[in-house]
Amino acid sequence: MKKQSYRNIDMLNRKWTAISRRCTKFNGICMRVESQRQSGANDFDVYKAAREQYQVEMGHAFEFEKIWEIVRLDPKWNKTLTSGEAQSKRSRNSSSFDVSDARTNVDLNADTDDIPGDIEEISPPCRPVGRDKTKRAQRHANEIDRRA
Secondary structure (H helix, E strand, O other), X not given: OOOOOOOOHHHHHHHHHHHHHHHHHHHHHHHHHHHOOOOOOOHHHHHHHHHHHHHHHHOOOOOOHHHHHHHOOOOOOOOOOOOOOOOOHHHHHHOOOOOOOOXXXXXXXXXXXXXXXXXXXXXXXXXXXXXXXXXXXXXHHHHHHHHO
């Protein structure tokens, strides 16, 4: 006679879902703390700071430490750096905006006669009229119509 297990697949899936959510949250906090690692801090300091941060954010202690130790080495839990993240912090902060690579050779010391015609015609785009200014102009036009 077969012995029936007291846990079915649904029970195990629900339990794993809860564990996975909390481990994912803790792993994200670990990654964040790791990226802000202080000079001279070791892995235990990072782990301790992550546990404290988890306590602050979630309102309770992280209780799946042994499970996280097992799953953290799996590729799903390891952060892979993209080419943008692989830069050093200094190079990321120095150019926080994208610069167009369009190269136009225009001699700034040249007279306007020497500049090609298509460049001379370019003017900065004008801003659209704002909402308040449009309403004010419409009210003003309505008042003039009433007086007339």
